[in-house]
Each structure stands twice: as C-alpha cells, then as structure tokens.
Amino acid sequence: xxxxxxxxxxxxxxxxxxxxxxxxxxxxxxxxxxxxxxxxxxxxxxxxxxxxxxxxxxxxxxxxxxxxxxxxxxxxxxxxxxxxxxxxxxxxxxxxxxxxxxxx
Amino acid sequence: xxxxxxxxxxxxxxxxxxxxxxxxxxxxxxxxxxxxxxxxxxxxxxxxxxxxxxxxxxxxxxxxxxxxxxxxxxxxxxxxxxxxxxxxxxxxxxxxxxxxxxxxxxxxxxxxxxxxxxxxxxxxxxxxxxxxxxxxxxxxxxxxxxxxxxxxxxxxxxxxxxxxxxxxxxxxxxxxxxxx
Numbered sequence: 001x002x003x004x005x006x007x008x009x010x011x012x013x014x015x016x017x018x019x020x021x022x023x024x025x026x027x028x029x030x031x032x033x034x035x036x037x038x039x040x041x042x043x044x045x046x047x048x049x050x051x052x053x054x055x056x057x058x059x060x061x062x063x064x065x066x067x068x069x070x071x072x073x074x075x076x077x078x079x080x081x082x083x084x085x086x087x088x089x090x091x092x093x094x095x096x097x098x099x100x101x102x103x104x
Numbered sequence: 105x106x107x108x109x110x111x112x113x114x115x116x117x118x119x120x121x122x123x124x125x126x127x128x129x130x131x132x133x134x135x136x137x138x139x140x141x142x143x144x145x146x147x148x149x150x151x152x153x154x155x156x157x158x159x160x161x162x163x164x165x166x167x168x169x170x171x172x173x174x175x176x177x178x179x180x181x182x183x184x185x186x187x188x189x190x191x192x193x194x195x196x197x198x199x200x201x202x203x204x205x206x207x208x209x210x211x212x213x214x215x216x217x218x219x220x221x222x223x224x225x226x227x228x229x230x231x232x233x234x235x236x237x238x239x240x241x242x243x244x245x246x247x248x249x250x251x252x253x254x255x256x257x258x259x260x261x262x263x264x265x266x267x268x269x270x271x272x273x274x275x276x277x278x279x280x281x282x283x284x
Contacts, residue, residue, distance in 0.1 A: 040157060044131075044161065045165070048165075
C-alpha cells in the first residue's frame with residue numbers, strides 16, 4: 001500500500017495510543033505544524049483503507065459510543081510504519097549527503 | 105451547516121454511511137465547535153475544505169465500490185474482483201430479460217427480412233435447417249449463460265445467507281483452554 005503523507009501522519013498519530021477521529025485530526029495538524037489539515041472526508045477515507053488493509057483496527061475504549069470510535073495500530077500496521085520510517089530515514093540521509101556534496 | 109454536511113454524506117454509498125456516517129458527523133460537529141471562535145475567512149475555508157473533502161471522499165468510495173479495491177486505478181486488474189459483500193443488483197434480472205428479448209426480436213426480424221427478399225436463384229440445398237441450427241445454438245448459448253448466472257447468483261446468495269463471508273473476520277477465541 002502506498003503511504004502518502006496524510007496516511008503516514010495518521011499512522012504516527014496512532015503509534016502512541018488509540019485515538020478517536022477528531023483526536024487524529026488535531027494530532028496530525030500538530031505534528032505537521034499546521035501544514036497538513038485533513039478534512040473529515042479525507043480522514044475517514046484513509047481510515048477505511050487502513051482498516052481494509054488491516055493496518056489499524058477498532059479499539060473498544062471507555063467511551064465507545066457510536067460517534068466516538070477509537071482506532072489503534074495492528075501488529076502489521078506497526079511493522080509497516082517502522083519500515084516506512086526506516087525508508088524515510090534512508091532517504092533523508094541520502095538527501096542530506098547529496099545536498100552537502102553540491103554545496104561543497 | 106451540519107445539515108449541509110449531512111446532505112453531502114448522503115452522496116456516499118449506503119454501506120460506508122452506515123459504517124462511518126455517525127463518526128463523521130461527530131467529528132464534524134466537534135471541529136465546527138472549535139472553529140466557531142475563528143474569523144469569517146477561516147470559517148469559510150473550513151467549510152470549503154470539509155465540503156470538498158466529503159465530495160471527493162464520496163467520489164472515491166463510489167469508485168472503489170465499482171473497481172473493488174483501494175489500491176487501484178480505473179484500469180486496475182482488481183476492478184472485477186468480487187468482494188465478500190458483493191451482491192448482484194436487482195436490476196440484473198430485468199436487464200438480462202430485456203437483452204434476451206432484444207436478441208430474439210432481432211433474430212425474428214432478420215428471418216422475416218430474409219424471407220421477404222426474392223431469391224434470384226432457387227436455394228440449392230436445405231438452407232432452412234442451417235438457419236434453424238444457428239438460431240437454436242444462439243438460444244442454447246443464451247439459455248446456458250442465463251442459467252449459469254442464475255445458479256452462480258443462487259450459490260452466492262445462499263453462501264451469504266449462511267454468513268460464510270464473515271468467517272474471515274472472526275478472531276480466534278482468547279479464553280483459556282478447558283483443563284488449564
């Protein structure tokens with residue numbers, strides 16, 4: 001599955017703890033310094049896809065009313081997130097080296 | 105404003121609405137409460153973003169319901185993949201009957217035209233039996249296709265009634281084994 005920036009931010013938001021939809025929206029905005037503001041439609045499109053791929057699952061928390069469904073990462077989702085973070089680390093390392101080489 | 109979002113939510117497929125509609129409205133109401141203290145421009149941008157997001161989301165969900173998956177484009181190989189929740193629309197039977205009737209009508213018309221054209225030379229051999237054979241073969245193929253479709257639909261319907269498609273969603277029991 002292709003991991004776009006919004007999807008990566010959603011996964012990162014769920015990496016710490018299970019969250020509800022609105023908490024995910026706020027967290028993604030906070031993590032990106034206000035640069036990424038997901039709409040509700042985009043968020044639930046991504047959540048539906050992640051549920052379909054079994055990267056996340058519904059979490060039965062304390063407040064589990066219909067409108068307050070929490071989500072958390074599955075083991076597969078956490079593994080894929082680690083791989084994506086490793087890929088990004090490698091990419092930024094290569095990018096830093098290339099940029100430094102051009103500057104010298 | 106919430107009524108506007110509810111109206112946009114109606115554009116989503118029913119199954120999606122059933123699964124996420126309540127949550128989405130809850131998120132939209134929370135977001136709307138937070139944005140209320142902002143200035144008019146911010147509120148308008150928020151409304152445009154949410155409205156656009158819902159419209160695009162509805163479009164993508166309908167596209168997904170047609171193509172059968174998320175990780176695909178329009179020409180994906182998975183576009184014809186049958187989903188576990190797949191059901192033939194009720195209109196399929198009507199459509200098949202209409203197609204069959206149209207094919208039979210065309211055959212009859214063609215036969216009538218063929219008989220009305222005067223033949224310059226008398227037919228040499230037994231042509232009529234050959235025409236009948238083609239007509240019968242076409243009818244047999246059509247009947248076979250309709251029959252196979254009906255049987256397939258019946259099997260899928262029966263499987264769905266048994267709930268077999270939910271087996272893949274079952275989680276293993278986490279309770280202790282007896283005797284432990």
